[in-house]
Structure formats: structure tokens, C-alpha cells
Amino acid sequence: NAGVTQTPKFQVLKTGQSMTLQCAQDMNHNSMYWYRQDPGMGLRLIYYSASEGTTDKGEVPNGYNVSRLNKREFSLRLESAAPSQTSVYFCASSDLGLAATRETQYFGPGTRLLVL
Amino acid sequence: QKEVEQNSGPLSVPEGAIASLNCTYSDRGSQSFFWYRQYSGKSPELIMFIYSNGDKEDGRFTAQLNKASQYVSLLIRDSQPSDSATYLCAVNREGKTGGSYIPTFGRGTSLIVHP
Numbered sequence: 001n002a003g004v005t006q007t008p009k010f011q012v013l014k015t016g017q018s019m020t021l022q023c024a025q026d027m028n029h030n031s032m033y034w035y036r037q038d039p040g041m042g043l044r045l046i047y048y049s050a051s052e053g054t055t056d057k058g059e060v061p062n063g064y065n066v067s068r069l070n071k072r073e074f075s076l077r078l079e080s081a082a083p084s085q086t087s088v089y090f091c092a093s094s095d096l097g098l099a100a101t102r103e104t105q106y107f108g109p110g111t112r113l114l115v116l
Numbered sequence: 117q118k119e120v121e122q123n124s125g126p127l128s129v130p131e132g133a134i135a136s137l138n139c140t141y142s143d144r145g146s147q148s149f150f151w152y153r154q155y156s157g158k159s160p161e162l163i164m165f166i167y168s169n170g171d172k173e174d175g176r177f178t179a180q181l182n183k184a185s186q187y188v189s190l191l192i193r194d195s196q197p198s199d200s201a202t203y204l205c206a207v208n209r210e211g212k213t214g215g216s217y218i219p220t221f222g223r224g225t226s227l228i229v230h231p
Contacts, residue, residue: 033218040124042204042223043160058218090159104150105219107159 002026004108006091012114013081021076021111023091031094032074033058033105034066036087043090049074081115088112119143120207122222129229135192137225139205142186148208149181149188150219155201164190195229202226 007022025032034046045058049068063085065077074093078085089112092105121140129135137151148167152160166172166179166188178191188207192199206219 035221040223042122043221045218045220048218059220104162104165105160107161110159 004091004093004106006089006108006111008111009109010112012116013078014116015082017081018077018079019081020078021089021091021113022073023075023108024073025093025106026072027093027095027106028071029093029095029106030071032068033092033094034064034074034076035090035092036060037090037110038087046076046089083115086113086115119209119220120205120222122205122225124223124225126226126228129195129227131195131197131229131231133195135195135199135227135229137190137192137203137205137227139188139190139222140186141188141207141220143207143209144183144186146207146209148217149179150206150208151177151179151190152204152206152221153201154204154224160204192227195227197229197231200227200229
């Protein structure tokens with residue numbers, strides 16, 4: 001099992017360009033998440049999808065859109081990239097078990113994005 | 117005030133010592149608490165979780181939870197240079213969609229274990 005995979009690993013964009021970050025998991029997890037991590041800021045939730053067909057905003061959703069394509073895939077789109085979106089982006093997944101408050105997350109390797 | 121607070125460090129301890137990492141949270145309704153380890157340039161990985169007041173031990177790691185004080189800590193005994201990493205505290209809260217639980221992360225504490 002590959003776990004959680006992300007593509008690309010690294011990307012450089014110019015201001016105003018668009019791109020889509022891809023994420024896929026092979027653990028049959030229900031929930032998927034997109035985070036950004038900036039120096040000294042920890043992980044901040046951008047969007048999440050509790051189950052296939054649902055998405056909700058997290059802490060920092062402005063400038064981003066998401067698509068839960070199917071149970072395996074959850075993509076993050078930057079429509080018009082800005083330098084403030086320079087960050088490391090992590091995708092994560094988790095399973096809603098019987099004790100739903102106890103779900104833990106499995107993270108992908110991250111995408112390093114530089115917006116010039 | 118951020119919902120989950122951690123001292124950014126760095127916390128420097130000698131090899132073999134006990135490292136103590138602390139985390140406070142603001143939401144009294146929080147039910148689940150997690151510690152993730154993140155090596156530089158890598159993704160976070162779960163090392164401990166705790167749901168009930170008291171201590172939970174797993175090898176060299178002990179998580180401590182005090183819900184009345186809204187405080188969770190991680191102790192690392194016999195610290196090794198390989199423990200040098202950033203430790204992220206996460207607290208689960210109920211999400212907008214029914215049945216979803218969303219972790220809120222602290223900013224992380226950098227731990228340095230020197231030989």
C-alpha cells in the first residue's frame with residue numbers, strides 16, 4: 001500500500017497562474033484533508049472532506065477550491081496563485097471508526113509550492 | 117489566542133535525559149489529543165494519542181492529560197539524538213459535517229537532543 005500520495009512534489013508558479021495539487025489514498029479512508037504549513041505556524045487546515053461528496057472550509061480557505069473526485073482522491077486548486085500561498089501543502093486522510101472522535105490522520109509527503 | 121498553544125522552543129536536552137513537551141488547549145469540549153513527530157522536510161507521523169485523564173505509556177513515550185487544566189504533555193525518556201524533531205500537539209473538535217472530527221494543531225515544539 002502506498003498510503004497517501006501527493007503530486008507534484010515541488011512546483012514553482014508565477015503570480016496569477018493556476019494549478020491543481022493532487023492527493024490520493026489507498027486505505028479506503030472516508031475523510032480527507034488539505035493543510036498548509038508555514039514556518040512557525042504549524043499546520044493550518046484549508047479544506048476537508050468528511051466523506052465522498054462533501055467538502056467544508058477549514059481555517060484558511062480563501063484563495064483555494066477543492067474537489068472530492070471519489071473516495072480515493074481529493075484535489076486542491078489555486079485559481080490565481082499569490083506569493084502568500086508559498087507554502088508546504090500536506091494532504092491527509094483518516095477513517096471514521098466507531099469512536100469517531102478518536103480518528104487519527106495519515107499524511108502524504110507534501111508538495112512544496114513557491115509562488116514568485 | 118490560538119486554540120492549541122505550544123512553546124516553539126527549541127527545547128535542548130542531553131542524550132539520556134527526559135524531554136518534557138507541553139500543550140494547552142482552549143476548547144473544553146475537546147475529546148481526543150494527539151502528538152505527532154515531524155522530522156525536518158518530512159510529513160508528520162503519529163506517535164501518541166490519549167483520550168482519558170491520566171498517563172498513557174508507550175515505550176519511551178508517556179502522554180499525560182489533564183482535562184480540568186486543559187493541558188496535555190509528552191514525556192520522552194532516555195532521549196536520543198534521533199528524537200530531534202518538531203513535535204506537534206493536535207486536539208480533535210467536531211467538524212461542520214455530522215460525524216466529522218477535525219484536528220487543530222499547535223505550532224509545534226522543536227526538540228534538540230545533543231550527544
